[in-house]
Amino acid sequence: AQTVTQSQPEMSVQEAETVTLSCTYDTSESNYYLFWYKQPPSRQMILVIRQEAYKQQNATENRFSVNFQKAAKSFSLKISDSQLGDTAMYFCAFMKHLDNNNDMRFGAGTRLTVKP
Amino acid sequence: EPEVTQTPSHQVTQMGQEVILRCVPISNHLYFYWYRQILGQKVEFLVSFYNNEISEKSEIFDDQFSVERPDGSNFTLKIRSTKLEDSAMYFCASRYTGTAEAFFGQGTRLTVV
Numbered sequence: 573a574q575t576v577t578q579s580q581p582e583m584s585v586q587e588a589e590t591v592t593l594s595c596t597y598d599t600s601e602s603n604y605y606l607f608w609y610k611q612p613p614s615r616q617m618i619l620v621i622r623q624e625a626y627k628q629q630n631a632t633e634n635r636f637s638v639n640f641q642k643a644a645k646s647f648s649l650k651i652s653d654s655q656l657g658d659t660a661m662y663f664c665a666f667m668k669h670l671d672n673n674n675d676m677r678f679g680a681g682t683r684l685t686v687k688p
Numbered sequence: 689e690p691e692v693t694q695t696p697s698h699q700v701t702q703m704g705q706e707v708i709l710r711c712v713p714i715s716n717h718l719y720f721y722w723y724r725q726i727l728g729q730k731v732e733f734l735v736s737f738y739n740n741e742i743s744e745k746s747e748i749f750d751d752q753f754s755v756e757r758p759d760g761s762n763f764t765l766k767i768r769s770t771k772l773e774d775s776a777m778y779f780c781a782s783r784y785t786g787t788a789e790a791f792f793g794q795g796t797r798l799t800v801v
Contacts, residue, residue, distance in 0.1 A: 605788040607788075607789075609792075614794070615725075615777055615794070615795050615797075616792070616794050616795070617731070617779060617781075617792035617795075618792075619789055619790075619791075622788060622789060624788070663730070663731060665731075667788060667790075674736075674744075675721055675733045675736045675744055676721070676733070676781075676790055677733060678723075678730055678731040678732075678733075679730065680729070680730040681730060681731075
């Protein structure tokens with residue numbers, strides 16, 4: 573079974589600063605997908621960024637980037653130039669390859685607070 | 689932009705009652721999911737559905753739960769006899785063939801009293 577671990581229940585950062593959220597996972601699969609989802613107070617689940625395991629290049633999406641270390645099974649999220657609107661719960665998620673309707677498994681989440 | 693819609697946004701029900709949570713996935717998506725999030729806790733997988741049948745289900749998804757795609761657009765989650773511990777946010781998600789991204793609905797908050 574795949575497990576996803578987020579070891580930081582809560583973090584805070586000053587507005588405009590950079591913060592990194594940690595995620596590790598355990599799998600025997602060689603091909604899979606990793607995600608970071610944001611859940612603001614509205615409780616909506618919003619995809620922030622996605623990484624395919626077969627791609628060595630780290631995914632980036634504007635102020636959001638990941639540090640994907642496949643051998644270490646680590647997938648951290650870096651938020652640059654933090655904004656007040658980034659305040660939310662952040663969930664790391666894992667999905668096996670696309671076949672067979674694989675579902676997504678989530679970590680416990682990290683609550684990020686951006687302070688003015 | 690297409691989106692997954694869930695109704696109702698909030699439902700209060702008495703313990704022992706049946707509830708049906710409704711979802712309309714994005715129209716060309718073929719893979720459907722239900723997830724549950726007890727307040728302040730992690731998002732937990734319940735069930736996945738493809739080609740009109742359950743593909744996978746978690747240990748949470750016991751005989752009290754069922755899913756159905758009654759027509760070409762709706763995807764429902766039924767809880768036959770609700771318990772207090774069923775109180776949670778329930779998320780529906782859908783995914784298109786060949787893509788990894790799952791799109792989530794806004795959730796239904798279920799409160800069992």
